Amino acid sequence: MSTLLRAAPAPRTTALAPGRSRGRTLRSSAATALIWLAFAIALVPLVWIMWTVLSRGLPSMLHLTWWNKDQSGVGPAGFDHQVRGARHAIVGTLLMAALTSLIAVPIAILTAIYLVEYGRGRIARIVSFMVDILSGVPSIVAALFIYAVWVTTFKLTLVPACASLALVLLMIPVVTRSAEEMLRLVPNELREAAYALGVPKWKTILRVVLPSCMSGIVTGGLLGFARVAGETAPLLLVASYTQFLNQNMFSGSMAALPTLINTNVQFMSSDPISADRVWGAACTLIVLVLAINLAGRLLGHLTRVKS
Amino acid sequence: MVGRAGEPVGLGPDRRAAARGRRGDRLFHGAAATAGVLVVLIVVLITVFLVVHAVPALLHDQANFLTSRSWDVSVPMSFGILQLLWTTVATSVLALAIALPFSVGIALFLTHYAPPWLSRPAAVLIDLLAAVPSIVYGLWGAYIVAPKFAPIQDGIQHLLGWIPLFGGVSAISGGTTMLLVGIVLAIMVLPIMTAINREVLAKAPAAQQEAALAIGATKWEMVRTAVLPYGRAGIISGAMLGLGRALGETIAVMFILSALPQGSAWTWSLFNGGETFASKIASDAAELTPGLGTGAYIAAGLVLFLLTFVVNAVARLIIDGKKDFSE
Amino acid sequence: MSKRVDVSDLHVYYGDFKAVEDVTMTIAPRSVTAFIGPSGCGKSTFLRTLNRMHEVTPGGRVEGTVTLDSEDLYAPGVDPVAVRRTIGMVFQRPNPFPTMSIRNNVLAGLRLNGVKEKATLDETMERSLRAANLWEEVKDRLGKPGVSLSGGQQQRLCIARAIAVEPQVLLMDEPCSALDPISTLAIEDLIGRLKADYTVVVVTHNMQQAARVSDSTAFFNLAATGKPGRLVEMNDTATIFSTPSQRVTEDYISGRFG
Numbered sequence: 100m101s102t103l104l105r106a107a108p109a110p111r112t113t114a115l116a117p118g119r120s121r122g123r124t125l126r127s128s129a130a131t132a133l134i135w136l137a138f139a140i141a142l143v144p145l146v147w148i149m150w151t152v153l154s155r156g157l158p159s160m161l162h163l164t165w166w167n168k169d170q171s172g173v174g175p176a177g178f179d180h181q182v183r184g185a186r187h188a189i190v191g192t193l194l195m196a197a198l199t200s201l202i203a204v205p206i207a208i209l210t211a212i213y214l215v216e217y218g219r220g221r222i223a224r225i226v227s228f229m230v231d232i233l234s235g236v237p238s239i240v241a242a243l244f245i246y247a248v249w250v251t252t253f254k255l256t257l258v259p260a261c262a263s264l265a266l267v268l269l270m271i272p273v274v275t276r277s278a279e280e281m282l283r284l285v286p287n288e289l290r291e292a293a294y295a296l297g298v299p300k301w302k303t304i305l306r307v308v309l310p311s312c313m314s315g316i317v318t319g320g321l322l323g324f325a326r327v328a329g330e331t332a333p334l335l336l337v338a339s340y341t342q343f344l345n346q347n348m349f350s351g352s353m354a355a356l357p358t359l360i361n362t363n364v365q366f367m368s369s370d371p372i373s374a375d376r377v378w379g380a381a382c383t384l385i386v387l388v389l390a391i392n393l394a395g396r397l398l399g400h401l402t403r404v405k406s
Numbered sequence: 407m408v409g410r411a412g413e414p415v416g417l418g419p420d421r422r423a424a425a426r427g428r429r430g431d432r433l434f435h436g437a438a439a440t441a442g443v444l445v446v447l448i449v450v451l452i453t454v455f456l457v458v459h460a461v462p463a464l465l466h467d468q469a470n471f472l473t474s475r476s477w478d479v480s481v482p483m484s485f486g487i488l489q490l491l492w493t494t495v496a497t498s499v500l501a502l503a504i505a506l507p508f509s510v511g512i513a514l515f516l517t518h519y520a521p522p523w524l525s526r527p528a529a530v531l532i533d534l535l536a537a538v539p540s541i542v543y544g545l546w547g548a549y550i551v552a553p554k555f556a557p558i559q560d561g562i563q564h565l566l567g568w569i570p571l572f573g574g575v576s577a578i579s580g581g582t583t584m585l586l587v588g589i590v591l592a593i594m595v596l597p598i599m600t601a602i603n604r605e606v607l608a609k610a611p612a613a614q615q616e617a618a619l620a621i622g623a624t625k626w627e628m629v630r631t632a633v634l635p636y637g638r639a640g641i642i643s644g645a646m647l648g649l650g651r652a653l654g655e656t657i658a659v660m661f662i663l664s665a666l667p668q669g670s671a672w673t674w675s676l677f678n679g680g681e682t683f684a685s686k687i688a689s690d691a692a693e694l695t696p697g698l699g700t701g702a703y704i705a706a707g708l709v710l711f712l713l714t715f716v717v718n719a720v721a722r723l724i725i726d727g728k729k730d731f732s733e
Numbered sequence: 734m735s736k737r738v739d740v741s742d743l744h745v746y747y748g749d750f751k752a753v754e755d756v757t758m759t760i761a762p763r764s765v766t767a768f769i770g771p772s773g774c775g776k777s778t779f780l781r782t783l784n785r786m787h788e789v790t791p792g793g794r795v796e797g798t799v800t801l802d803s804e805d806l807y808a809p810g811v812d813p814v815a816v817r818r819t820i821g822m823v824f825q826r827p828n829p830f831p832t833m834s835i836r837n838n839v840l841a842g843l844r845l846n847g848v849k850e851k852a853t854l855d856e857t858m859e860r861s862l863r864a865a866n867l868w869e870e871v872k873d874r875l876g877k878p879g880v881s882l883s884g885g886q887q888q889r890l891c892i893a894r895a896i897a898v899e900p901q902v903l904l905m906d907e908p909c910s911a912l913d914p915i916s917t918l919a920i921e922d923l924i925g926r927l928k929a930d931y932t933v934v935v936v937t938h939n940m941q942q943a944a945r946v947s948d949s950t951a952f953f954n955l956a957a958t959g960k961p962g963r964l965v966e967m968n969d970t971a972t973i974f975s976t977p978s979q980r981v982t983e984d985y986i987s988g989r990f991g
């Protein structure tokens with residue numbers, strides 16, 4: 100046996116010199132450089148977008164009128180001489196996202212509970228599959244569906260709540276997935292400890308399981324809220340823009356930041372005031388979305404460290 | 407303790423509480439299952455409603471729905487999706503081709519190359535790209551990038567114009583082309599693909615990585631032998647999800663891409679303008695009135711839905727297949 | 734082809750935490766050296782500094798010198814990759830590359846080195862598998878995945894993989910702790926034969942194993958909990974097991990520890 104070992108080629112003279120592996124080392128260093136470069140390149144659009152939006156939009160945002168006035172008294176978009184406020188759009192965006200969350204979050208959490216705590220076999224697999232499919236449904240298709248139901252089938256007039264309905268379809272899968280992940284992180288010992296005390300399953304879920312992962316679920320909800328607040332496509336189809344503040348989800352038109360942008364964008368090149376309005380709204384939207392998003396992450400991060 | 411578990415919990419004086427517990431269980435189970443079924447129902451209803459409203463329009467279509475390039479929805483209707491399909495698929499595949507190497511590289515950066523203090527904040531930065539609303543990408547792409555991109559694009563066309571994909575298109579100027587849309591879409595789908603790649607690459611077992619290093623592999627060789635093979639399925643399904651997002655992106659495409667002039671000739675060039683399914687539906691949204699015309703748009707939406715359905719289902723099946731394999 | 738390892742005044746740190754303190758020892762060529770000591774005393778940590786594997790853990794660093802036949806492993810300009818090719822390592826749990834066949838597992842190191850000639854590859858594969866005492870068991874299924882083998886076979890496959898790149902020194906960190914008694918015997922047998930050609934270092938918790946396979950033994954211990962581990966004494970295995978010079982060594986070996 101050991102003769103076989105000895106039959107090995109003679110050892111290299113200096114074992115540790117780079118020698119013939121220089122090419123390999125070089126290739127490895129090249130890979131490292133490329134990988135760093137890939138990351139650096141990805142930061143370019145992020146920084147560029149942030150810079151563009153903040154530098155062009157922040158000035159409008161810093162006026163009080165931006166926050167407490169709508170666009171009433173302003174001529175048709177593009178032909179007035181003041182930026183005026185975006186209160187109608189900010190309120191609209193928040194209201195629509197809030198109603199969306201009100202509908203979507205309970206459904207999503209229940210679905211997640213079903214998948215984690217109850218679901219077995221074929222039905223659970225189908226539900227889980229459909230959550231994936233729903234998360235891939237383009238927002239314009241979701242809006243088209245609501246349009247087909249509301250307008251084409253039932254011949255109803257569109258109200259602001261229709262936008263929320265379309266957004267619900269987009270929010271459910273986001274929140275379901277994150278809630279599901281959180282529920283799965285709850286250790287089984289916790290459930291078993293509760294069962295061993297004679298606590299029924301539903302109470303175990305409501306009193307023991309949910310509270311122990313509540314912060315994670317809230318994080319998921321906030322991320323979902325941020326996502327739908329920034330959605331534009333469904334609004335174009337099922338929410339008509341108005342210059343005036345409307346706080347009633349069930350009648351009339353309601354503005355939102357994206358539709359404010361969309362209405363003014365066509366005048367941007369000829370009218371600097373419209374441009375200010377557009378970038379102001381974009382900046383408000385991005386600040387709003389990022390703030391909620393970061394708040395969600397921070398909450399998740401803080402509570403995760405503690406546990 | 408184990409012996410106590412056999413005690414008849416529900417049979418003591420607390421029998422009524424136990425009964426209440428069982429009723430509560432049934433109710434709660436029912437509510438959860440209803441929510442789950444509702445999700446299934448929503449997907450089914452989307453399909454049904456889209457089909458039901460698309461069919462009458464399709465029956466009145468004077469042109470071939472699949473091969474016609476025209477879009478005329480006033481009666482007598484003649485509309486087809488060929489141009490939309492090409493624009494949608496070409497921009498999305500382009501986005502995928504750009505985003506894939508970047509997402510793998512960045513995921514490797516986050517999991518194996520970045521110093522520990524940097525990897526978490528770096529991941530958050532990449533995630534922030536996902537938090538930027540698409541309308542902002544649209545504004546940025548159309549009004550900031552496009553003017554700067556136009557000369558670069560002329561350069562590319564000058565150099566590579568003999569390739570059909572990079573041929574010149576006279577009607578479209580100002581850089582608002584499919585190529586730019588592909589690039590912006592790539593940035594938009596980068597975060598989701600990176601997140602998935604990062605997750606699977608981080609799960610590559612340390613033991614095999616150490617084994618690779620112990621036989622004298624360089625870092626890159628270690629990554630190739632003991633990290634990337636574990637990520638393959640995840641990377642592919644992440645790419646599918648990214649593709650699905652790109653196919654359905656609406657407002658950014660609508661803002662950036664120049665519409666084609668009436669009756670413009672067919673070209674394979676990426677320097678062409680056009681409309682995707684989603685941007686077409688959105689840009690004509692204001693003119694939508696209940697009736698046959700709407701059906702044409704719903705038919706286009708149905709095709710888009712089926713496209714994303716297939717892509718997402720494939721992604722899901724790959725992930726599931728991988729699970730079966732590793733268990 | 735086996736070389737001597739000299740360690741002097743070696744300190745090992747994980748970030749600010751000092752895990753191993755002031756080790757000086759000589760590991761003779763063509764012999765088996767066993768490292769023994771209670772859990773957490775830094776045996777694995779120290780072992781990994783012998784082929785710079787500790788650098789894989791963030792914050793891992795050393796002070797002091799390690800030389801291989803008077804070549805300094807930590808000299809500036811020395812490539813850790815070259816060090817690891819010269820000083821191989823076998824791990825506690827068998828870790829074959831699951832995406833590779835038995836054949837490709839053995840040849841992974843060679844392939845990375847750019848060896849392409851089929852004859853060389855085939856010859857090395859057979860030699861390594863024979864040396865690892867696995868050839869007879871797998872020669873008919875070399876194309877099967879490495880993970881299709883039993884735990885003991887997988888560990889021998891990992892040994893074959895380690896010796897296929899012809900290292901000078903072979904480090905083994907508890908190579909038998911995940912194995913059944915029969916596989917353990919097979920590996921011990923193999924270690925006994927490997928020392929004819931290699932410098933072998935084995936970490937083990939099994940006193941009988943240390944006594945059976947090793948020529949010299951090093952005993953590591955913690956001065957106190959929270960303190961870094963250190964080398965208590967090192968000597969011929971026979972001496973360590975019969976007349977150790979330190980009281981703690983005798984206590985540990987005879988199981989009167991604690």
Ligand SMILES: Nc1ncnc2c1ncn2[C@@H]1O[C@H](COP(=O)(O)OP(=O)(O)OP(=O)(O)O)[C@@H](O)[C@H]1O
Pocket residue numbers: 747750752770771772773774775776777778779790962
């Ligand atoms: N990656 C690491 N980061 C920080 N400290 C570590 C790390 N690995 C080990 N340590 C610490 O270094 C000390 C030595 O650990 P080591 O694993 O070398 O012990 P060991 O003697 O091999 O123990 P065992 O017999 O249980 O394998 C321990 O205090 C351990 O907590």
Ligand SMILES: [Mg+2]
Pocket residue numbers: 776777778906
């Ligand atoms: Mg150890």
